[in-house]
Amino acid sequence: MTAEHTDPGAVVVVGGGHGGGTLVGLLRQLGHAAPVTLVGHEADAPYHRPPLSKKFHGDELEQPLKPAPFYAEQDIALRLGAEVVAIDRDARTVRLDDGSELAYGTLVLATGAAPRRLEVPGADLAGVLSLRTLDDARALRDGLRPGRRLVIVGGGYVGLEVAAVARSQGLEVTVLEREDRVLARVASPELSSILGAHHERHGTVVETGADVASFAGDEHGAVRAVVLADGREVPCDVALVGVGAVPRDDLARAAGLACEGGILVDAETRTADPAILAIGDVTRRPLGGAGELVRMESIPSATEQAKQAAHVIVGRDVPAADVPWFWSDQFDLKLKIAGLLRGDRPAVVRGDPASGRFTLFHLDGDVVRAVESANAPAEFMAGKKLIQRGDRVDVARLADVDVKLKDVVLSVPEPAASA
CATH class of the missing domain: 3.30.390.30 (FAD/NAD-linked reductase, C-terminal dimerisation domain)
Incomplete structure (x- = not known):
């Protein structure tokens, strides 16, 4: 199938996370009248991501970014449960996994990041979970019934948030961190020490210097323990792997866009192709005043870049960048x-x-x-x-x-x- 000729102002946004979901709404708010299409690989319309780790246990988990009628009212086309598989930069089209094509005047890549896999035996057992999407959070919620034991592999902010919620629900929780402190990549040693002790006071078992060798399963193919490199087994009913995320930049790489630990963009979300912008967790952008390229995994960063991209597309001055920031709830x-x-x-x-x-x-x-x-x-x-x-x-x-x-x-x- 070939794409029909389209308005040169048409915008195609690839990715239905906070960045992409925010961008399409801002375009209409700023008066962009040309066609806008959002392609998301998830079946759910854009939703708030913080509840995935902070409120996964309750009724507040599912929080759409916009009410369901919003997209039709604003004439924003949603292509959900669809994957863009190729970009033709010369023709300015994208091809979807169903064979259809969409033409664009501006393409915005908001493809986010994917959970980093732990490449050890048993990683595919039932009950070994990751947490990146609403479906992931639903699976985690369903798996953490009262009386069950949770082991979290990786002591990052998201893993510790899940640990705090699970402990608050009375579950046994163990956090296994390979480094010598939790939050080793993202927090100061001082904050790591404070939060580690705070978790332990609330009953979380925190083990640092713990290298995972494999996951052990039961006769039904479900995880029963995390096996450490020293041979010890940590029993569990659910194992959550949170060892970082990798940018979903394969589509950009295949299209010849510059990528290095993420899609490289300037301070206004532009790639080297004037018709393609990129926003959110998939990007590396200048931060810190010295032009250092940084990949930020945070909602404030994604929404800030969405504002920048929207202003670029409608031809307005781009708002000044904010100081990078994020938040976390720990008990x-x-x-x-x-x-x-x-x-x-x-x-x-x-x-x-x-x-x-x-x-x-x-x-x-x-x-x-x-x-x-x-x-x-x-x-x-x-x-x-x-x-x-x-x-x-x-x-x-x-x-x-x-x-x-x-x-x-x-x-x-x-x-x-x-x-």
């Missing part, structure tokens, strides 16, 4: 993290971690570069502003909770001169 701790963490930066602790309300400021000299906070929304917002402006601060006073954060600023950088 009673509402965490918010901003900036780019570096392991060699000293941390100033403001507040008492034992109280459950604190902020960690990570410094480059006397300039704040990253903030990790718990139950301290005002300090988090103030910290974001310090990062955004690059203010110099009085490091000694920064730790004093009796000093307002606005009073720790020593100087504000001069704005860059216009060319």
Whole structure:
């Protein structure tokens, strides 16, 4: 089948996650009148992703991004349960897995990331799960009946969120982390220590330096234990594997777009092809002020890029980039993290971690570069502003909770001169 001639303003969005789902709505909000089509490989229309790990056990799991009538009312075509298998950049068409084609004026790749597989024996046993989609969360919810035992392989934020929810429901939970601390790739050593201890106080068994060798199954082909490299078995009824995610950039690579740990884009979501943009978890984009290319797996990042892409498509000035940030819920701790963490930066602790309300400021000299906070929304917002402006601060006073954060600023950088 061949694609019909289309409006040169037609937009095809590949991917129905937060980025793609947000983008199509923004295009109509900004007055884009040409055809808009969203192609999603899941059967569900775009939905909120945080409940997958934070509320998978209850009725709040399924939260659509938009009410069901929205897409028809806004004349947005949905092609759900469909996969784009090829891009013809010369003809400006995409081919779907059913053989049909769609023509585009602008193509937006919002293909996200896929769970990284743990390539060990037994990884395909029933009850060995990953968590990336609504179907994954449904399977996790159905598997975690009262009295069952959960082992989580990987001590990242999502795995720890699931652990917190499962412990709150009274399940036995063990977290196995290969590194010497949880959150080794994404949090400071200080926050890792605080959260690991917080989980243990709530009954989560946390084992670091635990290398998984295989999954052992029962006579019915279901997982019964996680086997460690030292030969020990950790019994379980469900094993959740959360060892990171890989960008779904195969489609872009096959089309000849530059990819290196994700699709490479500029600060306004453009690829090297002027007709193709890319947004969300699949991209690597400039962040941190020095042009460093970073792949961010966060909803704020995906929605920010959706706004950028929408403004590019309608020909408006692109909004200035925000400080990268994300959030996580760990039992009673509402965490918010901003900036780019570096392991060699000293941390100033403001507040008492034992109280459950604190902020960690990570410094480059006397300039704040990253903030990790718990139950301290005002300090988090103030910290974001310090990062955004690059203010110099009085490091000694920064730790004093009796000093307002606005009073720790020593100087504000001069704005860059216009060319």
